[in-house]
Amino acid sequence: MTITVAIDCMGGDHGPAVTVPAALAFVRDTPDASVVLVGQEDVLRKYVGAADLPRVTLRHASQIIGMDESPSLALRNKKDSSMRVAIDLVRHGEADACVSAGNTGALMAISRFVLKMLPGIDRPAICASLPTQSGHTHVLDLGANVDCSPEHLLQFGIMGASLVGAIEHNDRPTVGILNIGEEEIKGNDVVKRAADLLRDSGLNFIGNVEGDGLYKGEAEVVVCDGFVGNVALKTSEGLAQMLAFFLRQEFGRNMLTRLIAVLALPVLKRFKNRLDHRRYNGACLLGLKGIVVKSHGSADAFSYGFAIARAADAVRTGVLARIAERVAQGQTQPEPA
Amino acid sequence: MTITVAIDCMGGDHGPAVTVPAALAFVRDTPDASVVLVGQEDVLRKYVGAADLPRVTLRHASQIIGMDESPSLALRNKKDSSMRVAIDLVRHGEADACVSAGNTGALMAISRFVLKMLPGIDRPAICASLPTQSGHTHVLDLGANVDCSPEHLLQFGIMGASLVGAIEHNDRPTVGILNIGEEEIKGNDVVKRAADLLRDSGLNFIGNVEGDGLYKGEAEVVVCDGFVGNVALKTSEGLAQMLAFFLRQEFGRNMLTRLIAVLALPVLKRFKNRLDHRRYNGACLLGLKGIVVKSHGSADAFSYGFAIARAADAVRTGVLARIAERVAQGQTQPEPA
Numbered sequence: 001m002t003i004t005v006a007i008d009c010m011g012g013d014h015g016p017a018v019t020v021p022a023a024l025a026f027v028r029d030t031p032d033a034s035v036v037l038v039g040q041e042d043v044l045r046k047y048v049g050a051a052d053l054p055r056v057t058l059r060h061a062s063q064i065i066g067m068d069e070s071p072s073l074a075l076r077n078k079k080d081s082s083m084r085v086a087i088d089l090v091r092h093g094e095a096d097a098c099v100s101a102g103n104t105g106a107l108m109a110i111s112r113f114v115l116k117m118l119p120g121i122d123r124p125a126i127c128a129s130l131p132t133q134s135g136h137t138h139v140l141d142l143g144a145n146v147d148c149s150p151e152h153l154l155q156f157g158i159m160g161a162s163l164v165g166a167i168e169h170n171d172r173p174t175v176g177i178l179n180i181g182e183e184e185i186k187g188n189d190v191v192k193r194a195a196d197l198l199r200d201s202g203l204n205f206i207g208n209v210e211g212d213g214l215y216k217g218e219a220e221v222v223v224c225d226g227f228v229g230n231v232a233l234k235t236s237e238g239l240a241q242m243l244a245f246f247l248r249q250e251f252g253r254n255m256l257t258r259l260i261a262v263l264a265l266p267v268l269k270r271f272k273n274r275l276d277h278r279r280y281n282g283a284c285l286l287g288l289k290g291i292v293v294k295s296h297g298s299a300d301a302f303s304y305g306f307a308i309a310r311a312a313d314a315v316r317t318g319v320l321a322r323i324a325e326r327v328a329q330g331q332t333q334p335e336p337a
Numbered sequence: 338m339t340i341t342v343a344i345d346c347m348g349g350d351h352g353p354a355v356t357v358p359a360a361l362a363f364v365r366d367t368p369d370a371s372v373v374l375v376g377q378e379d380v381l382r383k384y385v386g387a388a389d390l391p392r393v394t395l396r397h398a399s400q401i402i403g404m405d406e407s408p409s410l411a412l413r414n415k416k417d418s419s420m421r422v423a424i425d426l427v428r429h430g431e432a433d434a435c436v437s438a439g440n441t442g443a444l445m446a447i448s449r450f451v452l453k454m455l456p457g458i459d460r461p462a463i464c465a466s467l468p469t470q471s472g473h474t475h476v477l478d479l480g481a482n483v484d485c486s487p488e489h490l491l492q493f494g495i496m497g498a499s500l501v502g503a504i505e506h507n508d509r510p511t512v513g514i515l516n517i518g519e520e521e522i523k524g525n526d527v528v529k530r531a532a533d534l535l536r537d538s539g540l541n542f543i544g545n546v547e548g549d550g551l552y553k554g555e556a557e558v559v560v561c562d563g564f565v566g567n568v569a570l571k572t573s574e575g576l577a578q579m580l581a582f583f584l585r586q587e588f589g590r591n592m593l594t595r596l597i598a599v600l601a602l603p604v605l606k607r608f609k610n611r612l613d614h615r616r617y618n619g620a621c622l623l624g625l626k627g628i629v630v631k632s633h634g635s636a637d638a639f640s641y642g643f644a645i646a647r648a649a650d651a652v653r654t655g656v657l658a659r660i661a662e663r664v665a666q667g668q669t670q671p672e673p674a
């Protein structure tokens with residue numbers, strides 16, 4: 001099986017300076033994969049070089065969607081943008097997946113318009129993996145939907161469980177709902193009704209998960225509306241940055257502490273690696289009839305590589321078919337006997 | 338000025354084993370303060386000792402409100418509970434403030450019933466201080482209100498700004514609203530309309546703050562609904578715990594890393610102290626006609642002491658009068674010329 005990933009090379013804060021080296025490293029390290037680099041060809045050539053490389057194709061796209069551009073305007077006016085062309089490649093079967101670090105709203109809108117939703121799914125959801133004390137957890141939605149109905153949250157649960165089922169060969173991952181108390185009476189009406197739907201869905205639903213439970217690994221899949229999910233994710237990023245800043249400050253306080261820092265460097269490095277958010281880059285847009293992975297806009301090449309690898313993994317493990325099958329079976333898959 | 342703080346000694350996971358030693362340490366260290374220890378007298382005596390202590394009064398209350406008890410039942414049936422009696426003391430002017438580590442829902446319901454709301458404020462809000470890269474920020478609501486209207490969020494802004502104004506002598510603290518994007522178009526309808534109200538309020542409103550902005554110290558006061566605020570707070574707690582766990586794991590890996598840990602101990606200790614959530618214990622219930630401070634249920638004596646100190650500070654700085662005045666002036670305080 002050869003996997004082809006289309007890369008929106010012009011998207012993100014750094015554009016081709018990051019996306020092209022990451023894509024080239026990816027094909028070098030992944031013998032069964034090829035990439036289509038989408039963007040302004042003269043610009044791309046500067047990063048690729050003049051010679052043709054094996055399993056690397058260039059596809060010209062004349063336009064670029066700005067990071068702050070209105071999604072609806074981008075959808076209407078940027079039909080030859082690198083993002084749009086990359087998604088079109090997926091639509092036409094020329095690529096198995098696409099990756100973009102561009103404008104999230106535009107990526108959602110264009111993906112939805114071009115690829116369409118799976119039957120039975122109303123809205124795409126952004127799903128990413130977070131580290132936990134014992135492994136990791138998948139959380140969705142992380143910002144695509146600011147107002148969700150209980151039915152949407154149920155669909156997120158089904159999609160998240162299908163994703164984890166496919167990529168981790170775990171047929172009945174635990175599913176929780178983000179809430180503000182462990183007791184069933186807590187939370188707002190939408191969350192309470194969603195919990196009822198999830199409880200009757202046949203999913204391996206374990207009930208409420210509080211904010212701290214996310215990092216304790218209380219559930220393998222955690223659903224929430226996009227507003228809450230985005231706040232939880234960004235709050236975590238901010239806290240991690242602050243802690244790193246404090247740690248640097250304390251180790252940089254004087255000659256002695258700087259000397260200790262040198263001694264402790266291997267330990268601190270391993271600690272840093274475990275948390276490195278770059279390794280968690282790449283959020284899947286679930287619910288579409290195609291695989292679209294969103295990279296963090298500020299990703300460097302190392303980080304962007306993880307987003308590409310995530311897209312390839314999703315293709316390799318048949319995530320899309322799995323979600324479609326689960327959704328088609330309806331939300332009432334029976335529990336195992 | 339003598340400050341009297343009523344202590345709900347039976348509340349919290351550890352009850353009088355934590356609350357009484359913390360209260361005794363507080364009066365010992367605070368010459369202008371006295372405490373009223375509320376709870377089952379025979380139990381309290383075990384921790385206080387037989388002799389009378391200066392500035393320490395015992396007040397018997399026969400009942401205890403359980404951590405999982407229904408707030409409405411607690412309100413109706415537990416009129417002689419330690420929590421209720423402590424709040425009654427505030428109501429009758431026998432104490433200037435009360436502190437409880439008990440059932441949050443019951444504390445809200447009973448405080449609201451006994452003390453009543455300030456005119457112009459619909460609901461109490463839980464407000465706590467969080468550390469930031471450059472200082473700290475006050476966030477509200479942290480869990481009292483799961484569904485908020487734009488007007489509620491405006492009231493939170495006014496109350497939070499008054500609190501910071503009083504305790505930090507800062508008349509125009511910056512106020513932000515927690516949202517999922519910096520652009521004004523982002524967020525849900527309630528947040529957008531609340532931002533409009535805050536913009537016209539005369540407060541020093543700086544606009545949207547994203548999750549990571551909380552820890553960057555982008556605003557001195559950040560308002561949000563209680564669901565989102567609680568998730569942000571608990572997610573932070575969970576992440577901090579996970580990071581501490583990883584750090585311990587990495588330093589405990591082998592003989593060498595353990596040796597390095599010993600050398601690095603003073604640095605790691607200072608790092609830990611800066612983040613110690615126990616120092617941030619004590620959330621104010623704002624909007625009531627009286628000062629009520631909620632301690633974390635699992636607080637130890639060191640941590641509980643901070644909650645008592647916070648209550649005393651709120652009395653000393655006249656927070657209540659300040660909020661009442663601001664609210665009475667209406668939400669349209671003019672900007673300074």
